[in-house]
Amino acid sequence: xxSTHGLRILRVSAVSQDCVKCYxxxxxxxxxxxxxxxxxxxxxxxxxxxxxxSLGNCRELEQLYLYGNKLTGEIPPELGQLSNFTGFYVFMNxxxxxxxxxxxxxxxxxxxxxxxxxxxxxxxxxFGRCENLYIIDSYGNxxxxxxxxxxxxxxxxxxxxxxxxxxxxxxxxxxxxxxLLESFLIVNNQLEGTLPGSLEHPII
Numbered sequence: 001x002x003s004t005h006g007l008r009i010l011r012v013s014a015v016s017q018d019c020v021k022c023y024x025x026x027x028x029x030x031x032x033x034x035x036x037x038x039x040x041x042x043x044x045x046x047x048x049x050x051x052x053x054s055l056g057n058c059r060e061l062e063q064l065y066l067y068g069n070k071l072t073g074e075i076p077p078e079l080g081q082l083s084n085f086t087g088f089y090v091f092m093n094x095x096x097x098x099x100x101x102x103x104x105x106x107x108x109x110x111x112x113x114x115x116x117x118x119x120x121x122x123x124x125x126x127f128g129r130c131e132n133l134y135i136i137d138s139y140g141n142x143x144x145x146x147x148x149x150x151x152x153x154x155x156x157x158x159x160x161x162x163x164x165x166x167x168x169x170x171x172x173x174x175x176x177x178x179x180l181l182e183s184f185l186i187v188n189n190q191l192e193g194t195l196p197g198s199l200e201h202p203i204i
Contacts, residue, residue, distance in 0.1 A: 004185040011041040023165055031034075043089065044068035053088070056081045063087045067113070070094060075114075080105040089139065091115040099138065101126045116140040116162070121186055123162070128153040141186065148173040161185040168192070175199055 032073060038060045047069040055061065056078025071093040079085065080102025086109060095117040099152025103109060104126035110133055119141040127133065133156055143165040151157065152174030160175075163185045168194035175181070184199060 010037060010039070012182055038062045038084070040068070041065040046119045047071060049073075051076055051095075053078045055079060058082070060084055062108075063089075065089045067092065068092045072096065074098070075100045075103075075119075076174070077102040079103060082106055083108070085109055086132075087111040089113045092118070093117050097126055098122065099143075103127075104129045106130070110136045110156070113137045114193075118142060120144065122166075123148055123151075125150045127151060130154055131174070132156055134158040134180070139165070141165050143167060146170070147172055147186075151175060152177040154178070157181055159183040162189065164188045166190060171195060171199065 023126065031115050035058060040061060040063070043065040044067070050073035051066065051071055053076040055064070056076060059082065064087065067089045071090070072095065074097035075095060076091070077100045079088070080100065083106065085106040088103070088109070088111070091113045097112060097119065098121035099119055101124035103112070104124060106116050107130070109130050112133065112135065115137045118139065120143065122145040123138070123143060125148045127136070128148060131154060131175070133154045136157070139161045143162070144167065146169030147167060149172035151192065152172065155178070157178045158180050159182060161183070164187070167186070167189040168191065171186070171191060173196040176199060177195050
């Protein structure tokens, strides 16, 4: 295998999952040869197994596309070490466990797409610290508890989709602080109370 020390962009499609996983095992686990990588796209490759914890060592990684595979297990908390992380796309997998609160350490995180998995537990309150977050899609999971009022502290939020979960409680009035919000989707939950007047204009 040739050196990948200076590799910045890696996109792989329509190849054997064994080939992809073997490559990543070698390149990421052994002293992180991909330490300059900022874009990794392995979407729609029928990959199985867990998301590698060693991805947290790719300190320049900005965009991670793992959507449309058969990945299982939890979202590794090590991803919270990625200070340049802006986009996380893992929709249409079989991920379980909670949405790791460590992602709030990714201060530049702007797009979080985790829809159509088997994620459970709460939506982390800590996401209220992600000031650059503008898209959060988590529909089609098994999320419980309430919508965190802290999301009202994310001034760039443009689109929220929590449809098809098990969320309960009222819709927090703090979301009315989101002046840029255009789409707010919450169908098929167990929410109660009335819609705050400040949210009458976004599509729900």
